[in-house]
Amino acid sequence: MDNNMETFFANLESKDKPLQYEAYSNIMEATEEQIDWGYEVWDQLKDDLTHRDNHRRSRAAQFLASLAKSDPAKRMLEDFPAVWEVTKDPKFVTASHSLQAIWKVGLAGPEQKKMVVDHLIDRFLNCEDEKNHTLIRNDIVYAIYVMK
Template sequence: MDSQMKKEFEKSKSKNKEERYEAYLNILEATEQKVDWAYEVWDQLLEDLTHKDNHQRSRAAQYLANLAISDPEKRMMKDFPRLWEVTKDEKFVTARHSLQSIWKVGLAGTEQKELVMEYMVDRFKDGTDEKNYTLIRCDIIQNMRNLYDHLDDEKIKQTAIELIETVDEKKYKKKYMDIWK
């Protein structure tokens, strides 16, 4: 990892809100492509998934989701449950930001895609007891759309449509279907 990227990770924990946000954006941008330094920060990010500061938890989850494409050892296959836990964070904004980025894990390969899809399908089906479950479902369907747009995998679209068909409330069924128009 070069010194500039090290600085970005340091700045992402800064007390200065603007500096922290700028570093956050720079790290997300850098991790949109494969990087050769993922394992230099991997373990720290895993630790940060349970950090006392919810912003740290959210950033760690988003960085790890992005870094899945830079994971030739497939550590994510073992670490994914820890990442998924942040999508159920006590702070809803943290949970939501984590959930909205989780689809990127599926870009790392077939095994990772199947893992992410399995977790999202289960949550869609079994998460109706959760507070704000309609928003969570919307994020899950949007995640599937994002994966489909990147991978052009008809099975993803088919799964999403089948899930939407199980929704009884017309208002939400329409909202979810609109994502696929």
């Protein structure tokens, strides 16, 4: 990982909100393409999925979803349940941001796509008792649409 990317990850912890957002945006932009440094941050991101700070949980889920296409070892097949849990976070905005990014896992290959689609279908069919289930279903429809 180059120094700029290390700085972006460090800036996620800044008290300066615009600096945090800039770092987040730069990381998301970098992970639009395949990268070779994903495993350098993978374990920390996986740990952050259960962090007490909902912003860290949300970012971790979004980053891991984006890194799935840069996962030749297919770690996401094993780690997906932890990422999926963030889509059910008690903080709705955290859950929503995670759910809106989960489709990116499906871009990693046919196994990952099937796994994501199966989870999305199950959630769509069984989320009626969840708060904001209409919004959840809307995010699911969008996710399936962009993966096709």
